[in-house]
Amino acid sequence: MAVTIKQIAEMAGVSRGTVDRALNHRSGVKKEVAERILRIAEDLNYRPNAVAKALANCRRPFVMGVLINSDGNDFFDEVLDGIRRAKKEIESFGVKLSIRVMKGFDVNRQLSLIRELEAEGISALAITPIDDRAVIRALNELTQREITVATFNADVEGIQKLAFVGCDYRKSGEIAGGLMGLMTGGNAAVGIVTGSVKMLGHNLRLRGFESAIKTGYPGMDILEVVENNDDNELSYHCTTELLRKFPQLSALYVAAGGVHGAVEAAEVDGRKITILTHDETPYVRRKLKEGVICATIDQQPFSQGYSVIRLLFDAVMYGKRPKQVQNYTKNEIIIRQSLTE
Secondary structure: OOHHHHHHHHHHHOOHHHHHHOOOOOOOHHHHHHHHHHHHHOOOOOOOOHHHHHHHHHHOOOOEEEEEEEOOOOOHHHHHHHHHHHHHHHHHOOOOOEEOOOOOHHHHHHHHHHHHHOOOOOEEEEEEOOOOOOHHHHHHHHHHHOOOEEEEOOOOOOOOOOOOEEEOOHHHHHHHHEEEEEEHHHOOEEEEEEEOOOOOHHHHHHHHHHHHHOOOOOOOOEEEEEOOOHHHHHHHHHHHHHHHOOOOOOEEEEEOOOOOHHHHHHHHOOOEEEEEOOOOOOHHHHHHHOOOOEEEEEOOOOHHHHHHHHHHHHHHHHHHOOOOOEEOOEEEEOOOOOOOO
């Protein structure tokens, strides 16, 4: 049941008029009384009905844009589930979510979709941005037009954003490096399959991995890093070539999407390889159970999708900014014995 001003007034021991003035930051309320009222309202997660009324009187509906490079990458299924859950919670306020999906990391395609969403009259944008100067410039132009921007799952430096919600990529790479060292006894010839150098997160993850093995496992050797564009078909071919090129390869680190293609190539090759991945997709779960993948590092995809929409909604609707810009989700190591089903 929704909290009312009357209930807040009763709990604070003041009149409803005093509560109304405090909630709307009007004069006539002692500082300590206003702070008590606001604290009670915050604890009860109070959301004023005036917001819903204001929406009805707006010249245009509140449209929130979502731009995500999820096409062909099953990791994003849970991210989209989180977005849909948040959508159900805010749609009663008249909020419309306009979602665009794209495949891979084509800068021109992302710029085109940003322009499409802007033409729809969005007030806010949640985006998994490509690390490119043209994209950064386009996002900053949105901010200058008073469109609130938040990044999720992927981030870039140099944009004026409300927040980032997603993985601490460097830390996840460090965890991966340490885990690979433990699983191989610190002696391995490692091939790395990443998504794209156009993604800041992918690059940070590699730096973290390299740093961890350099300082903790000098007996490990990184043979080569190849890009698969988060595409399973390309991942299969580039991993097959990696295995052919390096017969000494004994460990495979799949640092982004395209896990299915990379693992299939390793299975076809037939040699015994220590395989480490990221994320807990249905395919990864199956290969963990089979013992093909030794471990994976999850990054809470549902929370990423859900939280970015709620942060944007609260910022645009209530002027409530998050406590910090960087909102990292948990890095969780999962092995076969972790699985409950």
